[in-house]
Amino acid sequence: MDEMTRVAIIGAGHTRFGRRTDASVQELAFDALREALHDAAIESSAIDGVAIGSVPEYHQQRSLSGAVATYLNLAPCPVWLTEAACGSGGAAIRVGWLAVRSGVHKVVAVIGCQKMTDLGTAEIQALMGRVGDVQWESRFGTTFPAYYALFARRHMHEFGTTPEQLAAIAVKNHGYGVGNPLAMFRKPITIDKVLSSPMVASPLHLFDCCANADGAACLLLAEERTARALCPAKPRVFLDGCGAASASMSVLTAGDLTGVPSTREAARQAYEQAGCTPRDIQVAQLHDGFTITELMAYEDLGFCGRGEGGAFVDGRGPWLHGVVPVNVDGGIKARGHPIGATGVSMAVEIVRQLRGDCGDHQVPGASLGLMQNVGGVGQYVFVNVMRREA
Amino acid sequence: MDEMTRVAIIGAGHTRFGRRTDASVQELAFDALREALHDAAIESSAIDGVAIGSVPEYHQQRSLSGAVATYLNLAPCPVWLTEAACGSGGAAIRVGWLAVRSGVHKVVAVIGCQKMTDLGTAEIQALMGRVGDVQWESRFGTTFPAYYALFARRHMHEFGTTPEQLAAIAVKNHGYGVGNPLAMFRKPITIDKVLSSPMVASPLHLFDCCANADGAACLLLAEERTARALCPAKPRVFLDGCGAASASMSVLTAGDLTGVPSTREAARQAYEQAGCTPRDIQVAQLHDGFTITELMAYEDLGFCGRGEGGAFVDGRGPWLHGVVPVNVDGGIKARGHPIGATGVSMAVEIVRQLRGDCGDHQVPGASLGLMQNVGGVGQYVFVNVMRREA
Numbered sequence: 171m172d173e174m175t176r177v178a179i180i181g182a183g184h185t186r187f188g189r190r191t192d193a194s195v196q197e198l199a200f201d202a203l204r205e206a207l208h209d210a211a212i213e214s215s216a217i218d219g220v221a222i223g224s225v226p227e228y229h230q231q232r233s234l235s236g237a238v239a240t241y242l243n244l245a246p247c248p249v250w251l252t253e254a255a256c257g258s259g260g261a262a263i264r265v266g267w268l269a270v271r272s273g274v275h276k277v278v279a280v281i282g283c284q285k286m287t288d289l290g291t292a293e294i295q296a297l298m299g300r301v302g303d304v305q306w307e308s309r310f311g312t313t314f315p316a317y318y319a320l321f322a323r324r325h326m327h328e329f330g331t332t333p334e335q336l337a338a339i340a341v342k343n344h345g346y347g348v349g350n351p352l353a354m355f356r357k358p359i360t361i362d363k364v365l366s367s368p369m370v371a372s373p374l375h376l377f378d379c380c381a382n383a384d385g386a387a388c389l390l391l392a393e394e395r396t397a398r399a400l401c402p403a404k405p406r407v408f409l410d411g412c413g414a415a416s417a418s419m420s421v422l423t424a425g426d427l428t429g430v431p432s433t434r435e436a437a438r439q440a441y442e443q444a445g446c447t448p449r450d451i452q453v454a455q456l457h458d459g460f461t462i463t464e465l466m467a468y469e470d471l472g473f474c475g476r477g478e479g480g481a482f483v484d485g486r487g488p489w490l491h492g493v494v495p496v497n498v499d500g501g502i503k504a505r506g507h508p509i510g511a512t513g514v515s516m517a518v519e520i521v522r523q524l525r526g527d528c529g530d531h532q533v534p535g536a537s538l539g540l541m542q543n544v545g546g547v548g549q550y551v552f553v554n555v556m557r558r559e560a
Numbered sequence: 561m562d563e564m565t566r567v568a569i570i571g572a573g574h575t576r577f578g579r580r581t582d583a584s585v586q587e588l589a590f591d592a593l594r595e596a597l598h599d600a601a602i603e604s605s606a607i608d609g610v611a612i613g614s615v616p617e618y619h620q621q622r623s624l625s626g627a628v629a630t631y632l633n634l635a636p637c638p639v640w641l642t643e644a645a646c647g648s649g650g651a652a653i654r655v656g657w658l659a660v661r662s663g664v665h666k667v668v669a670v671i672g673c674q675k676m677t678d679l680g681t682a683e684i685q686a687l688m689g690r691v692g693d694v695q696w697e698s699r700f701g702t703t704f705p706a707y708y709a710l711f712a713r714r715h716m717h718e719f720g721t722t723p724e725q726l727a728a729i730a731v732k733n734h735g736y737g738v739g740n741p742l743a744m745f746r747k748p749i750t751i752d753k754v755l756s757s758p759m760v761a762s763p764l765h766l767f768d769c770c771a772n773a774d775g776a777a778c779l780l781l782a783e784e785r786t787a788r789a790l791c792p793a794k795p796r797v798f799l800d801g802c803g804a805a806s807a808s809m810s811v812l813t814a815g816d817l818t819g820v821p822s823t824r825e826a827a828r829q830a831y832e833q834a835g836c837t838p839r840d841i842q843v844a845q846l847h848d849g850f851t852i853t854e855l856m857a858y859e860d861l862g863f864c865g866r867g868e869g870g871a872f873v874d875g876r877g878p879w880l881h882g883v884v885p886v887n888v889d890g891g892i893k894a895r896g897h898p899i900g901a902t903g904v905s906m907a908v909e910i911v912r913q914l915r916g917d918c919g920d921h922q923v924p925g926a927s928l929g930l931m932q933n934v935g936g937v938g939q940y941v942f943v944n945v946m947r948r949e950a
Contacts, residue, residue: 174663194695220806225623226616226643232690233615233645236809236939240693246825248804250651250940253616254640255623261640265655272661273564300622303630305584414638416610419626435636549626550640 177270177409178397179556180277181210181390182518187506188354190384195229195285196241198386198511203242203281206388212277212400214242217390219275220249223262223282224510227297228289238283255301256459257545258282259387259513260414260552266391267412276396282514283386294382301546303420315379315460317421317547319371322462324427326373329477333373336461337364338483340377343458343497346490347504349530354383354506378461383506387514389521407524411446411555413439419549428477430463430548433470437553440540444555448472451555452536453523454494455516457544458501464488467542468496471553490531498531513543513552524558567660567799568787569946570667571600571780572908577896578744580774585619585675586631588776592901593632593671596778602667602790604632607780609665610639613652613672614900617687618679628673645691646849647935648672649777649903650804650942656781657802666786672904673776684772691936693810705769705850707811707937709761712852714817716763719867723763726851727754728873730767733848733887736880737894739920744773744896768851773896777904779911797914801836801945803829809939818867820853820938823860827943830930834945838862841945842926843913844884845906847934848891854878857932858886861943880921888921903933903942914948 183205185198193201199222207214222235231237235251254261259282266280286294295313302308302317325331341361347353359377367376391409392400413436418424441447448471456471458464465479473494474482482488488496499505499519502512520539522528537558544551573595575588583591589612597604612625621627625641644651649672656670676684685703692698692707715721731751737743749767757766787796803826808814831837838861846861848854855869863884864872872878878886889895889909892902910929912918927948934941 227622230690231694232617232687233643233809233936233939235644236691236806236936237693239806240809240813240939245807246805246822248654248826248940248942249806250642250644250648250654250935252640253623253643254625258640264638264640265658268655268658268662268664271664272658274658274661297622300620301626303627304621415636416626416629416639417635419623419630423630432636436638545640546623546626549623549630550638552638 175271175273176394177267178392178394179389179407179409179521180392180397180401180404181206182521183209183388184352184515184518185386186352187383187385187508189287195283196238198384199238199281199283200242202386202388203279206390210390210401216277216400217244217279218247219269219278220244220247221252221262221265221278221280222249223252223258223513224284225253225255225258226251228284228286254550255545256509257513257543257550257552258510260543261550263389263513263517263554264412264414264552267409270391270393277390277392280389280391280514281386282511284508284510285384286382286508287384306422307420315371315374318460318462319374320421321427321466322373325462328428329480331480333365334361335480335483336378336465337361339458339461339464340364340503342489343501343503346498346531347500350500353500353504354381355504374460380459380502380507383508385506385508385511387511387518389514389517405525406559407521408557409554410557411440411444413437413553415551417548419546421547429466429470430544430551432548432551433467433542436551437471440553440555444557446538446555450538451494451540453520453533453539454496455519455541456496457542458497458503459507463544471542495533516541516543517554520556524556565661565663566784567657568782568784569779569797569799569911570782570787570791570794571596572911573599573778574742574905574908575776576742577773577775577898579677585673586628588774589628589671589673590632592776592778593669596780600780600791606667606790607634607669608637609659609668610634610637611642611652611655611668611670612639613642613648613903614674615643615645615648616641618674618676644940645935646899647903647933647940647942648900650933651940653779653903653907653944654802654804654942657799660781660783667780667782670779670781670904671776672901674898674900675774676772676898677774696812697810705761705764708850708852709764710811711817711856712763715852718818719870721870723755724751725870725873726768726855727751729848729851729854730754730893732879733891733893736888736921737890740890743890743894744771745894764850770849770892770897773898775896775898775901777901777908779904779907795915796949797911798947799944800947801830801834803827803943805941807938809936811937819856819860820934820941822938822941823857823932826941827861830943830945834947836928836945840928841884841930843910843923843929844886845909845931846886847932848887848893849897853934861932885923906931906933907944910946914946
């Protein structure tokens, strides 16, 4: 670990995800912040910086960060919006981490928030498609299920990965979602149910794909000494590794379609900063926007070898009592995917795991956790390693 | 000045602003980056971080930062979009400054880019309106000229400021724009021409308002030692003060409408960090989206007292040979306002002034400059102080 300012996570908040017709995006953000403040046992006046992750095009209110900051009464804290498609929450954590490490800010509220279900599915698909390369790709009809179907098909071709192995990831995550009161979907499913669900983009069935949702999550980051002074009693969690990388937004130029190079680069940075290896990770939240994205992440993060994702699933490596429990809160699959909130949501779950607060889905004794948040087909990747103070 | 990492500006680039039917937003960003790299005499491989400021809703390509980074071949540098309405460029500079000060990044490319003129004026006005509070304000028809008209009317009422004084600011800026080959408008205007131009929102005439435009600008920020090693010969400019603050996005709750409190707070931070006072500033780029915004900035930044903006204009304080030359490149008024690029554009102009590269509109011997970039009606303000190495 390097010698620079260490960043503590002193509070975490997380709304229920799903179709939230009961709340505006500002109200969702408020609920997440309020819970995080209560968790840290501090007042909002202690906050001197704000990082807001969201994808703007879903909201009638433009320039959302100003509206959220106003509703949360956070002036005169500097504020702006951070957007990296489905990685927007991870990008906001990155901004907060840089702000604290710079020494300029002492306590930063990182808020991921998104309201998607005000739009219809067709509108959302049209918007989503335009996250792909508009000039050369999305105008030919590619949307995100189609992009990831290309990865899945190639992974199957190269390594013999099967639809059943992908389906097993969905079954795992929906199974864990049953126990999560914040999740959008709380019913167990079966391999058969996945494989008999409608084909969205071959080989990805409906249950290989995540669902649009509404929700918000919040992390309070603080410089180490400030954290010790403000929150003397709390079990402390540190954001010891914060890796970030990009890759081409175009699958035409991506080269290899069996993994995400930006995940490998972001992971390399995060492991190095945190002074650990993949074998040290005890619990992980990975980006299961599609089952294939979670499977590729096992490999890209080094939880198993290249091409061994399918076997890792067969051996139940990512289950609760496996080698590295992955998405044991239900993941994006069961929790739902309010795209700006997802990255922050992942971090909240890891914090709760490291504090031992996860009840039935607690990974016993976990003290080192990881999250990986992906935007697009890897054009944005954020990998964070979090550690509980011994 | 504090003891932390000092941030140098080693390169600057700036496209021509205006109706750029000849270039996509990616191509504009490319041109700005290429010029900045040439200016710094470094290769793009030296860049290890990117901050992109833009407002997404104007572009068909969503998640623009990935598209720009791909086009600029910047992978695997981490990337995301930074949005703060018309302050997006200032916010991107802030992100780059935090990234370098954190010690995590050595050389960060800050790119502000925007293509607005693909949309029609009515579409743009509808989009702009929704930057105001959608729930309580913009649904009643307020757009930005209307918001700033409220400020102008109140300033007139409280302090006796006249339409002629506001018009004189437009005359000044358009006059300086004549000599700027990068500006959108290069014709001189008169007080009469301003006052006889159509009323947009009383008391603001057409020539009190800026124009939508396309363009890009780029700054290369580097940690001090890296800067000295990479660019040994260049006159060095440092970003010694970087202030940022927010205020309510709603004019309903703004209280006083004769100034922008977030400018005062951001300026306080920037002056303190740079160890200077308003009286030390020798050249400034202020946010003249409307003539009233420039006038209020004189006061909020301390170039003159509260309510004295009109008299400051009468005394030609902000002219080239006045107390503090302001927008002597033509400002937003003459340069045009590609909203994501504007903040970065302002910084580029200050860098060129501090290096003595400004020819006919050079402020003789300027070694300390300031820029102020505003989003919304002050919900985002970024004030930077830049200093040439003695």
